[in-house]
Amino acid sequence: MYTTASAPIVYVLDDDPSVRRSLERLVRSVGLDVQSFASAAEFLDHGGSDRPSCVVLDVRMPGLSGLDLQECLSASGRTAPMIFITGHGTVPMSVRAMRAGAVNFLQKPFEDQEILDSIHQAIDREMDARRERDRRQEIERQLKVLTPREREVFGLVVEGLPNKRIANKLGTSEKTIKVHRARVMEKMHAGSLAGLVQMAYEARLVQAPAREI
Amino acid sequence: MYTTASAPIVYVLDDDPSVRRSLERLVRSVGLDVQSFASAAEFLDHGGSDRPSCVVLDVRMPGLSGLDLQECLSASGRTAPMIFITGHGTVPMSVRAMRAGAVNFLQKPFEDQEILDSIHQAIDREMDARRERDRRQEIERQLKVLTPREREVFGLVVEGLPNKRIANKLGTSEKTIKVHRARVMEKMHAGSLAGLVQMAYEARLVQAPAREI
DNA sequence: TCTTCCATGAGACCAAGGTCCAATGGTCTC
DNA sequence: GAGACCATTGGACCTTGGTCTCATGGAAGA
Numbered sequence: 001m002y003t004t005a006s007a008p009i010v011y012v013l014d015d016d017p018s019v020r021r022s023l024e025r026l027v028r029s030v031g032l033d034v035q036s037f038a039s040a041a042e043f044l045d046h047g048g049s050d051r052p053s054c055v056v057l058d059v060r061m062p063g064l065s066g067l068d069l070q071e072c073l074s075a076s077g078r079t080a081p082m083i084f085i086t087g088h089g090t091v092p093m094s095v096r097a098m099r100a101g102a103v104n105f106l107q108k109p110f111e112d113q114e115i116l117d118s119i120h121q122a123i124d125r126e127m128d129a130r131r132e133r134d135r136r137q138e139i140e141r142q143l144k145v146l147t148p149r150e151r152e153v154f155g156l157v158v159e160g161l162p163n164k165r166i167a168n169k170l171g172t173s174e175k176t177i178k179v180h181r182a183r184v185m186e187k188m189h190a191g192s193l194a195g196l197v198q199m200a201y202e203a204r205l206v207q208a209p210a211r212e213i
Numbered sequence: 214m215y216t217t218a219s220a221p222i223v224y225v226l227d228d229d230p231s232v233r234r235s236l237e238r239l240v241r242s243v244g245l246d247v248q249s250f251a252s253a254a255e256f257l258d259h260g261g262s263d264r265p266s267c268v269v270l271d272v273r274m275p276g277l278s279g280l281d282l283q284e285c286l287s288a289s290g291r292t293a294p295m296i297f298i299t300g301h302g303t304v305p306m307s308v309r310a311m312r313a314g315a316v317n318f319l320q321k322p323f324e325d326q327e328i329l330d331s332i333h334q335a336i337d338r339e340m341d342a343r344r345e346r347d348r349r350q351e352i353e354r355q356l357k358v359l360t361p362r363e364r365e366v367f368g369l370v371v372e373g374l375p376n377k378r379i380a381n382k383l384g385t386s387e388k389t390i391k392v393h394r395a396r397v398m399e400k401m402h403a404g405s406l407a408g409l410v411q412m413a414y415e416a417r418l419v420q421a422p423a424r425e426i
Numbered sequence: 427t428c429t430t431c432c433a434t435g436a437g438a439c440c441a442a443g444g445t446c447c448a449a450t451g452g453t454c455t456c
Numbered sequence: 457g458a459g460a461c462c463a464t465t466g467g468a469c470c471t472t473g474g475t476c477t478c479a480t481g482g483a484a485g486a
Contacts (some may be wrong), residue, residue, distance in 0.1 A: 079299045091318065093304075147463080149463060157407070159407060174442090176464055198410060363432095379470095385435090395475075
C-alpha cells in the first residue's frame, strides 16, 4: 500500500514499558513498522530517519512532556503528525494539543481500532504533506539554478505577460527575453507555459495574472 | 479593517441570558456586530444572512447541543467557524469539537482576551475561506457557460497541449480547436494562457501538466 | 417549421513564441 | 591575465497562436 520511497514508521513514546509493548504489538499487527522510546529526550537523540512517520505519545512523561515535544518539533520544522494518549488528560491540555495540529487526543483506555484509525489518518496526512513538500522543494531547487535575470523573466512569464511587454518592463529587447525565456523553460524542465505556471503555483510563488490588455 | 463586502458578525448561542449579555457587551466593545440566540434551533430558524460570521456557543444547550449543531451545519455545507465555551467540558467533547474544525474550546471562566483572540482568529479564517470560495464560484460560473466541447478543450489547453495535439486527441482539425480555444479565453475572461491555468488551479481543476514532448 | 446554438471547417493574415548561429562586454574566480 | 559565467543583442527561419470572414450540418427548442 505504501510504495512511495520508504515505508512509514510509527514512533511510540511512553515511559510505561507495558504500554509500549502493547502498542508495538498492535501497530505491528496491521503491518506497520514501529519503534519505541521511553522519553522525549530519547526520541530526540535518535534523530529520526527520513522515513514518513507519525508519533504516538503520552502527554505526561518524565522530562519533556508530550506537549513540549510537540512545540519543540514544530519549532524546528519537523512535522510528524502526533497522536496523544493520556490517563489523566484535561480539557485545556487536549485543546492545546489539537490546536497545535495533533491528529487525535485519546484517553486511556481506548479501543484498539480507535488508535489504529488515528494512526492511519496520521500517516495519510504525512504522506500527502511529504508529496507536496517534495514537489515544492524540487521546484525550489530548480529555481535556484536560474540567474537573477532569468528569475525576473520567470515571474513575468508566469503572470502571463507577452515577451514584448516583459522586454519593455525590464528595459531590454524582445530578443533577449526570448533567450531568457527559453533558458527558463529548459532549466525548470517545463514542457509548456502551462507547466511553468503550475510549478509557480505548486511552489506558492503566484502573483495575480495580468488581466486583460 | 473589514471592508470586503459586508462587515462580519458574531453569533452568540447560550441559554443563559447573563452569559449572552456579557458576551454581547464584550464583542461590541471591540467594534464587532453581534446577535444572540438562546438555542441552536432559534439560531437555525434565523437562517442567517450572507455576512461573514463566526459562532460562539455553549456545548450544552437545551435541545440541539453545540456539537450536534456543528455537525448539522457542516453537513449542510455552512461553514461558520465555531468557538465553544463550556462549564463542564470533558476531554472527548473538546477533542470531538476540535477535530470537527472548531477554532477553540474554552472552559468557563475564561479571560476576555482569550475569547476575543479566538473570535478574531475565527473571523480571519472565515474571511480567507470566503475569498477563496467566492473566487472559485466565479470561475465555476464561467465554466458553466462553456459548451461541453469547449470544456474539453479548456482542460487540454490547461494541461499545456498545443492546438495540434488537442485536435489530434479530439479527432478534429487544428482550425476548429483554435475557434474553441478563442471562445474559451473569451468566456473565461482570461487575458492570457497563464491566467487560464491559474483559474484552473483556483477552481481546483488541475491535472498534471503534459511533461516534455 | 423556423430559429438558435453548437461544432465544424476553409482561407488569409498577422503576431508571438521558439530555435538556430554568432557575437560583445562585464564580473568573478582561479 | 585567462577562463567561466552572465546579460545582452542581431538575424534568419519556422511553428504556433490569434483573428478575420464566411459557410455548413445537426440538434434543441419555440
